[in-house]
Amino acid sequence: MLQTAQRSSETIKTKAGPHERFLEAFRWMLLARTFEEKLVSLYRGGLITGGVYIGKGQEAVSVACGLFLQKGDIFAPLIRDQAGRSAFGEPLVDVARTYLGSRQGPMRGRDGNIHRGLPRQGQLAMISHLGAMVSVTVGALMAKRFKGEKNFVGLSCIGEGGMQTGSFHEGMNLAAVEQVPLVIVATNNHYAYSTSNEREFACAELVDRAKGYGFEGYNLDGTDLSACLDVIGSAVKRARAGRPPQLVVASTLRLSGHGEHDDASYVTDEVKREPFAQDCLKRAEKLIVDLNLVDAKTLQGWRNDAAAQVDQAITTAQKEAAPDTNEDWCAISNRALVDQAP
Amino acid sequence: MSITYLEAIREAQAKLLRDDERVFIYGQDVGGTFGGAFKATKGLAKEFPGRVLNTPISEDAIVGTAIGAALHGMRPIVEMQFADFSSIALNQILNNAGTHYWRTSVPVPITVRLPSGGTKGSGPFHSQSMESIYAHYPGLIVMTPATVEDAYTMLIEAVTIDDPVVYCEHKYLYYHLKADKLPAEGLPTGNARIAREGRDLTIVSYSAMLHEALAAAEQLASEGFEIEVVDLRSVKPLDTDTVLASVARTGRLLCVGESFPFGGVTAEVISRVTSEGFHLLDAPPQRINAKDTPIPYHPNLWSAHRPSAKSIAAKARKLLRE
Ligand SMILES: Cc1ncc(C[n+]2csc(CCOP(=O)(O)OP(=O)(O)O)c2C)c(N)n1
Numbered sequence: 143m144l145q146t147a148q149r150s151s152e153t154i155k156t157k158a159g160p161h162e163r164f165l166e167a168f169r170w171m172l173l174a175r176t177f178e179e180k181l182v183s184l185y186r187g188g189l190i191t192g193g194v195y196i197g198k199g200q201e202a203v204s205v206a207c208g209l210f211l212q213k214g215d216i217f218a219p220l221i222r223d224q225a226g227r228s229a230f231g232e233p234l235v236d237v238a239r240t241y242l243g244s245r246q247g248p249m250r251g252r253d254g255n256i257h258r259g260l261p262r263q264g265q266l267a268m269i270s271h272l273g274a275m276v277s278v279t280v281g282a283l284m285a286k287r288f289k290g291e292k293n294f295v296g297l298s299c300i301g302e303g304g305m306q307t308g309s310f311h312e313g314m315n316l317a318a319v320e321q322v323p324l325v326i327v328a329t330n331n332h333y334a335y336s337t338s339n340e341r342e343f344a345c346a347e348l349v350d351r352a353k354g355y356g357f358e359g360y361n362l363d364g365t366d367l368s369a370c371l372d373v374i375g376s377a378v379k380r381a382r383a384g385r386p387p388q389l390v391v392a393s394t395l396r397l398s399g400h401g402e403h404d405d406a407s408y409v410t411d412e413v414k415r416e417p418f419a420q421d422c423l424k425r426a427e428k429l430i431v432d433l434n435l436v437d438a439k440t441l442q443g444w445r446n447d448a449a450a451q452v453d454q455a456i457t458t459a460q461k462e463a464a465p466d467t468n469e470d471w472c473a474i475s476n477r478a479l480v481d482q483a484p
Numbered sequence: 485m486s487i488t489y490l491e492a493i494r495e496a497q498a499k500l501l502r503d504d505e506r507v508f509i510y511g512q513d514v515g516g517t518f519g520g521a522f523k524a525t526k527g528l529a530k531e532f533p534g535r536v537l538n539t540p541i542s543e544d545a546i547v548g549t550a551i552g553a554a555l556h557g558m559r560p561i562v563e564m565q566f567a568d569f570s571s572i573a574l575n576q577i578l579n580n581a582g583t584h585y586w587r588t589s590v591p592v593p594i595t596v597r598l599p600s601g602g603t604k605g606s607g608p609f610h611s612q613s614m615e616s617i618y619a620h621y622p623g624l625i626v627m628t629p630a631t632v633e634d635a636y637t638m639l640i641e642a643v644t645i646d647d648p649v650v651y652c653e654h655k656y657l658y659y660h661l662k663a664d665k666l667p668a669e670g671l672p673t674g675n676a677r678i679a680r681e682g683r684d685l686t687i688v689s690y691s692a693m694l695h696e697a698l699a700a701a702e703q704l705a706s707e708g709f710e711i712e713v714v715d716l717r718s719v720k721p722l723d724t725d726t727v728l729a730s731v732a733r734t735g736r737l738l739c740v741g742e743s744f745p746f747g748g749v750t751a752e753v754i755s756r757v758t759s760e761g762f763h764l765l766d767a768p769p770q771r772i773n774a775k776d777t778p779i780p781y782h783p784n785l786w787s788a789h790r791p792s793a794k795s796i797a798a799k800a801r802k803l804l805r806e
């Protein structure tokens with residue numbers, strides 16, 4: 143089974159050569175894809191209330207976001223980051239619990255789906271309002287600096303749609319002013335819900351904005367796992383080493399609806415033939431087969447392992463109790479100060 | 485023919501675009517073949533080319549743009565994807581649009597549509613009711629239609645009004661409510677409506693909670709109580725006269741709202757009735773709101789968080805015994 147716990151900066155630097163890293167990343171991607179396929183089938187069967195938002199087509203970018211972070215770092219994933227969240231250390235069962243509303247999940251049924259986090263482990267809990275988590279990541283990094291911690295970075299994810307919010311701009315500017323060790327990974331999947339790039343921004347290249355903020359900027363083919371590991375890995379390394387904040391802009395296509403309620407009929411066939419529309423997971427798998435990095439039996443074993451992990455997470459969460467009305471209706475931690483509204 | 489609350493909102497916008505060339509619609513995903521997250525503008529981009537425009541995810545700038553356009557002769561309708569995201573545009577709505585007429589004597593005729601309120605599974609950021617916040621600030625009209633007919637006529641009225649209007653449409657009512665046809669005219673904004681007549685107790689409500697209140701009244705009728713139900717229709721202006729007249733008939737008041745309990749519309753109604761109609765009351769007026777926590781995701785928690793016909797009826801029974 144895949145493990146994050148033992149991973150430290152040491153194993154990243156020494157033991158894992160490029161092939162091992164690639165294969166580990168591939169397995170997280172496979173796990174995320176398998177898990178999200180299961181979520182979709184549960185949703186279609188009416189077993190998940192609310193929305194299901196998946197990261198199909200973005201697993202390569204996402205896994206690279208989670209993979210180079212270590213204990214003590216800050217990760218602010220967004221809606222399409224199942225792969226990265228797992229690679230960073232979020233237990234799959236907690237994801238299942240959040241989607242199924244289990245009382246034992248980290249969100250205790252109070253919040254659902256992608257609106258989850260493990261703040262004490264450095265994984266910030268996103269709110270829906272896009273752009274809001276950039277400055278929160280900046281603040282977390284400032285706190286670490288105030289406390290004298292060393293060798294930490296923060297990585298905050300965003301879509302090209304979210305990049306157009308005021309919060310995002312303010313957060314970017316602040317990060318540069320404060321010179322915190324931050325990496326922003328922006329994924330241009332060419333749509334914000336139904337809106338395509340022409341109605342989102344008018345600059346030639348989103349990455350050109352890096353200069354305007356005082357960031358260093360890099361473009362990335364988000365369908366190419368090796369490139370993702372290389373570009374995002376290097377950006378994390380540079381930020382950790384004290385370079386200015388880093389902006390990576392990855393290009394992909396969202397290979398699903400905005401959420402599972404959306405048939406994405408507005409995505410044209412022409413767009414689906416673009417190079418950025420390639421499936422990163424298929425591409426990675428092809429490379430593994432072509433270079434014979436592992437044999438077919440091993441690959442199949444990994445698939446089985448992913449399916450088993452997903453099954454176990456879902457079955458566990460399904461057995462757990464739902465929240466009930468004996469809920470503790472307190473929105474603040476200080477019980478003595480709770481206002482007793484009528 | 486039957487028409488839903490959501491279709492009424494779409495039809496009102498189609499009519500406005502047809503009849504008034506100053507009208508345009510601005511918001512995320514409203515255009516193209518998509519027609520909005522809830523399809524409230526479905527087909528309008530095609531029917532009215534260049535007048536139903538997709539925007540970037542930039543609520544603050546969307547409303548700012550609408551204000552600028554309104555000052556120069558247009559009648560923009562802004563669709564927020566969810567009421568919850570209008571918090572990003574609070575500055576433009578409250579400080580720019582809301583103060584403008586008072587500062588300059590030039591009104592700002594914008595309409596901001598807020599898909600509001602809870603539906604199960606939507607959680608803390610896609611369920612909010614923001615009418616109390618907007619009503620708190622000067623300079624805005626806040627509409628909260630509870631019927632298909634009002635959804636239609638009030639939206640048309642919103643755009644004709646020269647002042648900024650925050651139009652709170654309830655997502656739960658989108659598909660649940662149906663009417664046979666759309667009216668040519670409605671009661672003007674600022675007038676509440678007696679939705680059900682009674683003499684034992686007045687329930688004041690608005691938006692989706694009106695229907696919970698009516699269901700509670702139905703339950704209580706089978707127990708022999710005659711409940712009067714008032715639909716505020718707009719929370720600002722608030723029709724205090726109609727409420728007072730009802731309380732004069734019943735002597736008892738219960739206010740029901742879906743927003744958070746601190747302050748807000750229900751507190752305002754009670755405050756006005758106690759200060760202007762204290763002598764009319766036979767028992768202390770009561771109110772029921774959502775709980776003072778964010779809106780929960782899980783359906784079990786969500787159902788307990790918002791007022792329901794059951795919890796309203798329970799509160800009413802207690803009040804009737806006093
Ligand atoms: C401030 C704000 N406005 C509106 C929304 C509603 N909304 C949720 S996701 C989304 C599209 C996001 O597009 P993008 O940032 O490109 O991310 P993607 O979904 O493509 O991964 C919108 C408009 C929101 N979450 N936040």
Ligand SMILES: [Mg+2]
Binds near residue numbers: 303
């Ligand atoms: Mg996008």
